[in-house]
Amino acid sequence: MLQSYYFRPLVYYVGFGAAAIFILSYFLPVLFPLGVAGLICLSIAILVDSFLLYGKKQGLLAARHLQERFSNGDENKVQIHLENNYGFSLRCRVIDELPFQLQERSWERYVEVNRDATQDVLYSVTPNERGEYHFGDIQVFVSSPLGIICRKYSFPSGTTVKVYPSFFQMRRYQLLSAANRLQEAGVKRTRRLGHSLEFEQIKEYVRGDDYRTINWKATARRDGLMVNNFTDERSQQIYCVINKGRIMKMPFEGLTLLDYAINASLVLSNVALMRQDKAGLITYAEKLDTFLPADKKASQLNLILESLYKQTTNFLEPDLEKLFAAIRNRITQRSLLVLFTNYESMESLHRDLPSLKRIAHYHLLLIVFFENTELQQLITSEANNTEDIYIKTIAEKYNHEKRLMVKELQMNGISAVLTQPQNLTINAINKYLELKNRQSI
Template identity: 55%
Template sequence: MTLYKRFILPLFFGRHFYWAFVGVILLYVLSYNWPVLLPVAKISLWFFLAMVVLDYGLLFVKKEGLKIERIVSEKFSNGDINKVQLAITNQFHFRITLKVIDEIPVQFQQRDFSVDATLNSGETQNIAYNLRPTARGEYIFNDTNVFVKSPLQLVVRRLKREGEQMVKVLPSYLALRQFELLAYSNNLAEAGSRKIRKIGHSLEFEQIKEYVTGDDIRSINWKATARKGGQLMVNNYTDERSQQVYCIIDKGRVMKMPFEGMTLLDYAINATLILSRVALIKQDKAGLVTFAENIGNFLPADRKASQMGSILETLYNQQTKFLESDFEKLYAHVRTRIAQRSLIILFTNFESLSGLQRQLPYIRHIARNHLVLVVFFENTELRQLTDQPANDIETVYTKTIAEKFVYEKRLIVKELQQHGIFTILTAPQHLTVNTVNKYLELKARQAI
């Protein structure tokens, strides 16, 4: 195959070549009836051949007529728009027309990708396009093919930038950066998080400071005020720190359901990454557990500097085997490995009340020693079915069944709440914001 490729000429003929060639043939055909056209046909043929040779010489006189460089990050953010740039420099001495075909990774299944451009001599142009991956893993970019035409546009030369580039698609670190900046500035409301009114004081004392308008007068420290000669001093409290927050991700078959190109597992992984970072910024300890038919990964809760790197590396390779998840093994693992009372955020999915009832005893056992928050997903496709008008019998049946499943989701929420278990029923696209909101709410209420 390599030897065969070596002898393929990077030469093609453009549309103008075929139109001109058809014109010459037409002149020869007409010269049968009008012989006076025969000399015109011969002159046209020789002129056409001369132009083809000239065009060939213009395009192939330089061995490297273009400088091609693909500018791409070493990693992509899963579920987000990622930018790719092609920097192309025209080294010919004339204006050229380009058709660029970049061999993007096969995961995108985009077979008709091409970009057209025009470059003057010596001009460099950045051709940018966007890609949105929907699965984690390694993505391979292959060759970049550029088809070049001179102003004559008779001959087309193919120039190729050979070489593979591997890009890792990681959980959504672009959204992570956004939440990280907002969490540092205590401005998470800009990302959709609600401001939660704190109930009473946090139990952790931070410092004594001078009173300013707006401080709670019940926090005035009279002894410190007396020492300051009448300047009011108040006790300043902060949120309790070093609380353990564990995100537990179900990797069973129920998490393989797709939504907008991504699986529920990927949405849970993205939310876990962001929630862990917010917890670390709030001085809590973040940990991670994954499970399916067996316990997968266990990362003890910590707030060391390398914790986020460990979480990201662990989440990167998580996949499902399409088997039923074993909640009994999860309960045994949590009981033996997580001794301190913690906030357990369980990302899973229940489609029926009977599905919940099979696993409810194990979730209740976990909730005896920990604060459990169960996060599962609303089926938005069913919601669309229930909202559509019923104009015939078939639609009535379909709508009735859809409403039954939607109602059963609400029953699942009620069943969990009856046993003192916090729940979030959310659409996949709102998962991250709703989970962060609930974490901040539980922290403000000192529930952990």
């Protein structure tokens, strides 16, 4: 009981007031009975409030409700359910022991729960790294309407939640892809060049259909214009290749570039599976870490999710020679390889270019790398002195060099996408759909 028993500030205020009255009573003896009466009233109030709060063994119940897994970089809802079994209203100070990864040291909520009623405390957490997050106990300090003392309730509610790549973002694009409405999320329409090789159906001609697709035999049989309808080729292999080297450790708005690449890979794989393509995954650094063969079975997305969940960066340089050897030996069918990496200088690109050209000789290679948003801020900032002019000039040089890298890759027959981290997913899907429409795979 003593470990859960606390005085409210009012007790100390009254106690200090009584002490002041006793000091003054040395000079004015008439004040002494007033101080004694104050202490007697305080003692009675403490006894009454103690009886009210400790009259029931379990006057308050609390439980935490949350999802089985969290989405990295997104808001995830958490609910604490409070149930008041007392016959009076409670003022509660709720403290939830949050995982250390969130770096939240002073989380608390104040709430009032009516008698024999329930109250929910809702809040959200936004994890910035994947892994296991452990929630501790729930601590609740309750006080009665008298407000003299408070009782501490401790509810053992230890829970471990796994934080996965952003499946919220994946579900959003999944719904849009299923309804063929990806352009509403910023995915642009791409003009189709010619027809794909897969015939889908014969349908009635409607205004706007290409008259070159008219099926004259079906038109003669039905006595009405009929056209052939074609669909994108299916069962093509799409591999997301993720660099886990030192350069992917760079942070942006709380997440590393590796986290952005993982989130985009999950969404891109899901869109590919929705379009009946085969999705696979490769992660590498100084050696090949993960190789998940491309497939379109029902469990493929879960396999990709579980593989991406545990990926971490290190500070070693990636070995593209080993990556090429693995791709050459394990991927026998021509595939689209979407390589998520980053280059900060033309020299680093030239070191990798021979290996990239060898990969592009056997497969369709798409390299996705990142703009340095900090450079953009420096370029757009106002220069007030010579030092600022020098810094802006260097920033513009590096920014221009990024665009030269795109041209260098294109000159060597390698597709490239230069994107800001926050636009990575949309730009990657745009390029995938563009390559599909061009029948480049």
